[in-house]
Amino acid sequence: MTAHHHPDHHPDHHPDHHRAAAARLWHALKPFPRYPLVTPGTGSHTALPALSADLGITLTLMRDDVGAYGGGGNKLRKLEYLLGAALEQGAKTVITVGAVQSNHCRLTAAACRRAGLEPHLVLVRMVPNTTPDYVNNGNVLLDTLAGAVLHYVDTAEEARATIATLMQTLDHPYYIPAGGSDATGALGYVQAVAEILDSGQHWDLIVTTLGSGGTQAGLLAGYAAAGVPQRILGLSIGYTVAEATPIVATDAANTLTLLGSCANAPAPWIDDRGKGEGYGIVSPAGNDAITAMIRQEGVFLDPVYTGKAMGALFSAVHDGTIRARSRVLFIHTGGFPGLFAYQPFLTPVQAHG
Ligand SMILES: Cc1ncc(COP(=O)(O)O)c(C=O)c1O
Incomplete structure (x- = not known):
């Protein structure tokens, strides 16, 4: 040595x-x-x-x-600061986006429930996988148990449009980008x-x-x-x-x-x-x-x-x-x-x- x-x-x-x-x-x-x-x-x-x-x-x-x-997972560290910002701004709902089996979306759903915020998840069918387990099990099962509102889309463009609509229509929304990867999350x-x-x-x-x-x-x-x-x-x-x-x-x-x-x-x-x-x-x-x-x-x-x-x-x-x-x-x-x-x-x- x-x-x-x-x-x-x-x-x-x-x-x-x-x-x-x-x-x-x-x-x-x-x-x-x-x-x-x-x-x-x-x-x-x-x-x-x-x-x-x-x-x-x-x-x-x-x-x-x-x-x-x-x-558990790395997103909890990011969500501490993201939900801190959301609550400070008076948010009532949170919108985030990810793949169908996103861990980030699952942890956002759970963290929002604890914080008293309503989670909306825009789930993008971007992974070529249609097995029953991919579609329904794992993180999707957990999102569903958490009562997150799921918005399925097929493309990134559709995701952007859905997010824009939700930002206009939901009660005091706070937007978290994919993976919680902005400066606040980091x-x-x-x-x-x-x-x-x-x-x-x-x-x-x-x-x-x-x-x-x-x-x-x-x-x-x-x-x-x-x-x-x-x-x-x-x-x-x-x-x-x-x-x-x-x-x-x-x-x-x-x-x-x-x-x-x-x-x-x-x-x-x-x-x-x-x-x-x-x-x-x-x-x-x-x-x-x-x-x-x-x-x-x-x-x-x-x-x-x-x-x-x-x-x-x-x-x-x-x-x-x-x-x-x-x-x-x-x-x-x-x-x-x-x-x-x-x-x-x-x-x-x-x-x-
Ligand atoms: C289990 C797991 N590991 C690693 C990552 C990657 O972390 P980051 O998005 O900050 O690069 C994610 C989420 O994207 C994840 O869910």
Whole structure:
């Protein structure tokens, strides 16, 4: 082990310096209203000894999949600030949009119910999947149990038109973009940076799944505002690198502006090797990662996001993109209900495993 890899000898790592940076972030976040949804357990760390030994790195999960409301997931961090803003503005209804099996829509429905807001979900049939489980089970079942008002559409254009109509007709509406990925939502991941810095641990690399981009944008903005250098990798499961890069960069810049920070976020580091055939389509590498994680570590990943990203992480370790012996924190962003929606595409994994 080189000095570079030893936490106590890392040139950029001074726990006191990090705690002071965290305090500055908490201070910068104070003016923003927050509806409490992040509960004990969220953000806790799970060591993965067996997978780490296989991979030759130290791999740790940050458990943003754990949460008290709606089944848990990364969207709860964003929704704290989004619903905080909605309630401050006197909203009575919330409109958001996503794929039919959107975890973000499911968590928005649950969080809105707790906050006394009426959730309207615009569900776009953008994934070529008409199996009964995809259409009715998983997140759709949970949306229905939450009593969310579902508005099905076939295209992005139709979604825009439906959202415009709902904004005109609903009682005091508040609009949340897909994935909760605007500057207000990304504040949830600025707060996550404050929590990571408070923990005093050093990570060579923080890895997140990249869907709509707000998680990586919030992490980039948080570290930039804190003035702490940190390598952050976004593993895209839908967008190409060319598509994702301006989305994440713009969201990070807008988040820094909202925070009142003069810092510039570094260009995002994004890898799209895990996207396979595209958003919402499972991949063999992703399914293998799901199997490895549950069978070696007892933790479930999901088929659309974290499984595909973990498959990409394994590949990036094998080809040296992620260096041997690195200390890596992978943010487990949730998505558990997707396993039930994709049952026909996951069963073969069990058969040959
Ligand atoms: C389980 C899960 N992981 C990751 C993501 C991606 O996060 P982001 O949209 O912030 O890129 C999402 C939502 O899009 C998700 O539901």
